[in-house]
Amino acid sequence: MARVVHLAVRARYRLLVLALAAAVFQQVPTESLENDFFTWNTDKPASSHPRPKPARKPAYPAGPPVPDPFPLLSAHPAADVLRAPAVNRGGADEEHYPEATPLLIGFTRNWPQLLQCVVSYVAAGWPPGDIYVVENTGAMRANTEGRLTLQNPFYLNHTQLGMLGVNVLVTPTLLTFAQLQNYFAWTALERNWTEYFWSHQDLIVFSLENEAANASDSSQTYYTLYERCVGVLQYLRQAGIPKWAHHFFAYDHLTLVNRDAILAVGGWDTHIPYYAGDCDMYVRLMWAGYWQGETTVGLILDVATVLDDVGALLRVPGIHAAFAGDPGPEPEQADDADDDEARRRLVERRGETWEHLVAVGYRMEEAKYADGGGWRNTWQLRQTGGQGEPFARDAEGFETGLHMMIDTGRSVFAEKWGHRGCDIARIGIRADDAWQLERDWDPETEGMGHQGGDW
Numbered sequence: 001m002a003r004v005v006h007l008a009v010r011a012r013y014r015l016l017v018l019a020l021a022a023a024v025f026q027q028v029p030t031e032s033l034e035n036d037f038f039t040w041n042t043d044k045p046a047s048s049h050p051r052p053k054p055a056r057k058p059a060y061p062a063g064p065p066v067p068d069p070f071p072l073l074s075a076h077p078a079a080d081v082l083r084a085p086a087v088n089r090g091g092a093d094e095e096h097y098p099e100a101t102p103l104l105i106g107f108t109r110n111w112p113q114l115l116q117c118v119v120s121y122v123a124a125g126w127p128p129g130d131i132y133v134v135e136n137t138g139a140m141r142a143n144t145e146g147r148l149t150l151q152n153p154f155y156l157n158h159t160q161l162g163m164l165g166v167n168v169l170v171t172p173t174l175l176t177f178a179q180l181q182n183y184f185a186w187t188a189l190e191r192n193w194t195e196y197f198w199s200h201q202d203l204i205v206f207s208l209e210n211e212a213a214n215a216s217d218s219s220q221t222y223y224t225l226y227e228r229c230v231g232v233l234q235y236l237r238q239a240g241i242p243k244w245a246h247h248f249f250a251y252d253h254l255t256l257v258n259r260d261a262i263l264a265v266g267g268w269d270t271h272i273p274y275y276a277g278d279c280d281m282y283v284r285l286m287w288a289g290y291w292q293g294e295t296t297v298g299l300i301l302d303v304a305t306v307l308d309d310v311g312a313l314l315r316v317p318g319i320h321a322a323f324a325g326d327p328g329p330e331p332e333q334a335d336d337a338d339d340d341e342a343r344r345r346l347v348e349r350r351g352e353t354w355e356h357l358v359a360v361g362y363r364m365e366e367a368k369y370a371d372g373g374g375w376r377n378t379w380q381l382r383q384t385g386g387q388g389e390p391f392a393r394d395a396e397g398f399e400t401g402l403h404m405m406i407d408t409g410r411s412v413f414a415e416k417w418g419h420r421g422c423d424i425a426r427i428g429i430r431a432d433d434a435w436q437l438e439r440d441w442d443p444e445t446e447g448m449g450h451q452g453g454d455w
Contacts, residue, residue: 060384060395060396062384062385063382063384065151065385066111066112066150066151066382066383067112067308068150069111069112069115069116069306069307069309069310070115070119070160070309070310070311071309071311072309072311072316072319073157073160073163073164074160076163079163081314081316082122082163082164082165082314083122083314084122084123084124084125084314085123085209085314085315085351087207087209087212087222088123088124088125088207088209088224088226089125090125090224090227096127097230099195099230099233099234099237100130100193100194100195100196101126101127101130101197101226101229101230101233102130102131102132102188102191102193102196102197103121103126103130103131103132103196103197103198103199104132104134104169104184104187104196104197104198104199105117105118105121105131105132105133105134105198105199105200105201106134106136106177106180106184106198106200106201107133107134107135107136107137107156107201108136108137108154108174109137109153109154109383110153110201110382110383111150111155111156111157111383112306112310112382113201113202113304113306113382114133114156114201115157115160115161115310116204116303116306116307116310116313117199117200117201117202117203117204117205118131118133118161118164118166119164119310119311119313119314120203120204120205120206120310120313121199121205121226122164122165122166122313122314123206123313123314123315124205124206124207124224124225124226124298125207125224125225125226125227126225126226127226128164128165128166129165129166129167131166131167132166132167132168132169132187133156133161133166133167133168133169134168134169134170134171134180134183134184134187135156135168135169135170135171136171136174136175136180136183137154137156137174137391138154138171138173138174138391139154139390139391140170140172140173140391141170142389142390142391143155143156143157143158143170144158144170146158146159147389147390148386148389148390149385149386149389150383150385151383151384151385151386152383152385152386152389152392153382153383153384153385153386153393153395153398154386154391154393155383155386156168169187171183176270176273176274176405177273177274177277178268178269178270178272178273178274178277178409179268179270179273181198181262181267181268181277181281182267182268182270184196184198184257185257185259185262185263185267188257188259189259189263193259194258194259194260195233195236195256195257195258195259196256196257196259197229197254197255197256197257198254198255198257199253199254199255200252200253200254200302202302202303202304203253203254203300203301203302203303204301204303204313204361204364205225205254205298205299205300205301206225206298206299206301206354206357206358206361207223207224207225207226207298208225208298208299209354210354210355224298225297225298228295228297228298229249229254229256229297232247232256232295232297233256236256236258242291243261243289243290243291244258244261244290244291244292244293245257245258245261245262245285245290245291245292246258246261246282246285246290246292247292247293247294247295248292248293248294248295249294249295249296249297249298249300250296250300250302251294252278253300253302254297254300258290261285261288261290264288265281265284265285265288268280268281269281269412269416271409271412271416272409272410272412272413272416273405273406273408273409274402274405274406274409275406275409275410276409276410276413276422276455277409277413279413279422279424280413280416280417283422283424283425284431286425287425287430287431288431299358299361301361301362301364301365302365302368302369303361303364303365303367303368304364304367304368305323305324305325305364305367305368306323307321307322307323307360308320308322308323308324312351312352312357313352313357314351315350315351315352316351317347317348317349317350317351318347318348318351319347319351319352320344320347320352321352321356321357321360322360323360323363323364325367326360326363326364326367327363327367328363329359329363333359343356383395384396406450407448407450408450409450410449410450410455411448411449411450412449413449414439414449414450414453415435415439415449416434416435417429417433417434417437418433418436418437418438418439418440419437419439419440419441419453419454420441420449420450420451420452420453420454420455421453421454421455422454422455423454441453
């Protein structure tokens with residue numbers, strides 16, 4: 001009897017669920033959905049004549065395949081090959097400074113560019129265990145499981161970063177720049193880092209090794225780029241220092257961040273996803289009374305090209321520093337044939353020279369800003385493969401969507417502050433003016449928020 005009652009209750013429950021489901025689905029205009037979206041339903045005639053399918057765009061011209069930027073890593077070399085040159089090992093090989101010095105490098109596209117940046121930091125003396133590459137590809141575990149290939153823009157090699165001693169953090173989904181900055185602050189909060197460094201990936205950095213020779217001949221002490229950054233952190237931690245938020249090294253190409261300052265002003269405004277987000281954040285911090293200074297700690301070069309073999313940065317014998325399209329030095333700066341041949345023989349025995357690496361790095365930076373810098377972000381679209389792989393995206397479509405979001409962010413900034421451009425503090429705007437000001441331009445005659453103005 002009890003079993004019969006139980007079955008009857010279950011039956012009534014099923015009927016109730018079916019009745020609720022029917023009530024919900026009756027609210028959906030099924031006929032409209034079938035006609036407008038369920039295109040596989042060809043049994044019923046369309047209620048109207050739809051427009052024809054748009055014509056396909058011309059195919060984006062694919063560039064040459066991207067070569068392996070560090071072939072030696074694929075050969076699994078001995079660990080001592082993958083270390084900083086001896087002159088820069090002070091901070092990395094000796095006992096770690098008492099301060100935590102995490103360096104976060106966000107990554108979305110272009111593995112060769114990222115690897116060059118990471119290797120240059122290692123070569124400049126930054127402890128590899130303090131470097132955290134933040135994989136922000138939106139590919140979830142596809143890179144962790146090795147399911148993407150080098151020609152895929154979102155490819156990242158976790159194994160090779162591990163060989164260098166570098167850490168990898170993976171974001172749960174693709175984040176905008178502003179969201180990524182807030183993720184950095186969240187990570188610092190979770191890991192109890194009161195300060196942290198972050199870096200762009202399209203950089204190549206050098207310690208000032210030319211000062212090491214002078215230091216050996218005098219009472220001066222040579223400090224690597226990393227040690228100088230630690231020195232700035234130690235200075236800012238002293239009692240009596242004004243409250244601070246950021247300390248810049250070559251603007252924000254490399255930045256030291258005071259976590260609690262970021263949190264105090266509410267983090268980055270995620271409605272401004274890319275460009276203009278930095279203007280919004282840095283000015284809000286200034287209005288809140290935070291100091292944001294700048295110090296030179298080494299050479300931090302903004303580049304869009306990659307060395308033919310980034311192993312040259314670690315002074316691996318036999319690896320010469322060169323890059324595709326290198327115009328070479330100016331005639332008055334070029335070595336004569338005998339000097340150049342002597343340098344090449346030295347590279348074969350002992351690895352590339354710092355002077356030549358720096359000269360090549362400067363030419364890479366000059367190439368990025370040729371023609372006024374209009375091509376400076378082309379490195380983001382260098383890989384166009386990966387079709388058929390997990391989370392595959394059309395490379396040109398991804399770039400188009402990104403630029404649309406950039407324009408939207410600038411428009412949001414303009415609406416938020418009533419002005420197009422980063423000079424909002426200079427014209428007298430204050431923090432409590434956010435979203436309270438009329439536009440200082442006429443959209444009908446002067447364009448939209450992301451156009452014109454002082455961008």
